[in-house]
Amino acid sequence: MGNTQTRVFIVEDSPEVRQSLADLLHGIDGVSVVGEAGTPDDAVAGIRRTGPDCVVLDFQLIGGTGVEVLRAIHPASPEIVFVVLTNHPNAQYRRICMEAGARWFFDKSTEFRKLKDVITGFHSVQH
Numbered sequence: 056m057g058n059t060q061t062r063v064f065i066v067e068d069s070p071e072v073r074q075s076l077a078d079l080l081h082g083i084d085g086v087s088v089v090g091e092a093g094t095p096d097d098a099v100a101g102i103r104r105t106g107p108d109c110v111v112l113d114f115q116l117i118g119g120t121g122v123e124v125l126r127a128i129h130p131a132s133p134e135i136v137f138v139v140l141t142n143h144p145n146a147q148y149r150r151i152c153m154e155a156g157a158r159w160f161f162d163k164s165t166e167f168r169k170l171k172d173v174i175t176g177f178h179s180v181q182h
Contacts, residue, residue: 060087061177064107066098066124067091067140068117072163076111076140076170083175095119099127107135109177111170112157114141114148122155129156138173140166 063080065088067073077088089105092098094117102110102124110128112121121139128135137157141148144162152160161169 059085061085061109061174062087062089062105062107063109063111063174064089064098064102064105065091065111066093066102066116066121067111067113068093068115069113072113079171080111080174083171086174093117095121095123095127098124102128102132102135106132109136109138109174111174112137112139113163114139114143114152121157122151125152125155125157136177138170140170 063086065073065076067076073091077091080086080088089107090101092101112124114121125137129137133156138159138161139152139157140161140163142163149160159173
C-alpha cells in the first residue's frame with residue numbers, strides 16, 4: 056500500500072487530447088501514465104508490454120477503433136479496467152464497447168471530467 060501507483064495507458068488518436076489526458080491523470084495522486092498510443096496495433100502492443108491497471112480508450116482511432124483493442128486485450132486480461140472516452144457517444148457504440156469489456160463509456164465533449172472521478176475512485180479502491 057502507500058506508494059502503489061495505479062498504472063494507466065492512454066489510447067487516443069489526437070496528440071492534443073492525449074496530452075490533456077496525461078496532464079489530467081498526472082494531477083491525480085497515486086496515478087502514473089505508463090504509455091500512450093494512437094492506433095489499435097500500437098495500443099495492443101503497448102498494453103501488453105506495460106500491463107496497466109486501467110486503459111483510457113478513444114473509440115475512433117487511426118486505422119481502426121477502440122473496439123479492436125478491447126477485443127484483443129479484454130478476453131486475456133479481464134482485470135484491466137477500460138474507460139472509453141469518445142466524441143461518438145451513440146447507443147450502438149456504447150453497447151458494442153460494453154459487450155467487448157469496457158467498464159465505462161463517456162462522451163468526451165460533456166463528460167471529460169468524469170474520467171478524473173473514475174480514476175481517482177478506481178485508485179482508492181485498488182489501494
